[in-house]
Amino acid sequence: MTIQIDKLSDPAVRTFLSALNANDRAAFQAALTPDATMADDGTDRDLADWTEREIFSSRGHIEVQSEKDDGRTVVANYRNDTWGEMRTAWRFAVRDGLISRFETGQA
Template sequence: MTIQTARLSDPAVRAFVSAVNAHDRDAFLALLAPGATMADDGSDRDLEEWVDREIFTSHGHLDVDNESNGGRSLLAHYRNDAWGEMRTRWDFTVDADGRISRFETGQA
């Protein structure tokens, strides 16, 4: 059972999922704290290069199945034109000002 994006608990994570699914790169980047970092399957990646390749040029889409840690950890089905669909986990670090300073993703 998928959780509707509007019902996700954490406002920053909700906005992140909305921006991914709307393919809105500007809104996505606006959610990130200066110097934000990310990791994929345990390896740090260049954030802008990764999001362009894995989300925006490949039409990424998140369907959230479960949330925990106050809405800052997700289990989701992620799909894009490059890899098809896979079950993934997403963990977010959100600064006091509500911007995402780090996210980590990988296969679940």
């Protein structure tokens, strides 16, 4: 069962994932704190480089299957033109209504 992004519990996560699916770099950046960080499969990555490769230039798209932790943890099917589709887990830290860190990896 897919959960519509506009129905997710956490407004910061909703904004982040909506911008991701819209391939909207400006809205995506606006959803992040200026010092935001991220990790992929447990390894910290350069956020700008990773998002360009894994989201924007490869047309990333996410379909949320479940949420917990008041919407700050989601399991989703994520796909892009580079890797195809995979089941992923995303964990978000929120500060002042913006995403300060996200961690993703295969679920």
